[in-house]
Amino acid sequence: MSQEVLERKPLKQSPAGVKASDALAWYQTLSTYEGEQDTFHRRHLVTPLAKEVMAMKCNTCHQGDDPREEAQIPPDHSNRDFTLRKSVNPEICLMCHGASPYKLMGLPTP
Numbered sequence: 001m002s003q004e005v006l007e008r009k010p011l012k013q014s015p016a017g018v019k020a021s022d023a024l025a026w027y028q029t030l031s032t033y034e035g036e037q038d039t040f041h042r043r044h045l046v047t048p049l050a051k052e053v054m055a056m057k058c059n060t061c062h063q064g065d066d067p068r069e070e071a072q073i074p075p076d077h078s079n080r081d082f083t084l085r086k087s088v089n090p091e092i093c094l095m096c097h098g099a100s101p102y103k104l105m106g107l108p109t110p
Contacts, residue, residue, distance in 0.1 A: 001010075002058070005058075008041075009038070018023075021036070032049055035047070044056055044061075061088045061092050062087070062088060
């Protein structure tokens with residue numbers, strides 16, 4: 001896991017001057033979230049809830065085994081097996097965030 005991804009924090013103040021401490025991010029309104037604003041990656045990897053109920057790693061969402069895989073220059077559109085490491089298939093998100101995620105995750109009940 002890249003330290004630069006985990007060390008990154010949200011701005012303490014927006015470019016318009018709104019302090020993060022004075023505003024709620026949408027995810028802070030969820031019953032499953034607690035604490036200050038945090039980044040997308042940290043919310044899914046290192047927050048207390050993530051550690052309690054998730055076992056996610058970088059390649060859970062970013063498919064592929066080589067974290068240093070980069071886009072080919074010039075692009076090779078005929079290579080259908082190539083997966084750009086920063087690309088995320090939205091179906092991965094739906095495993096947990098779908099309408100009935102317990103079914104998508106193969107669990108017997110909600």
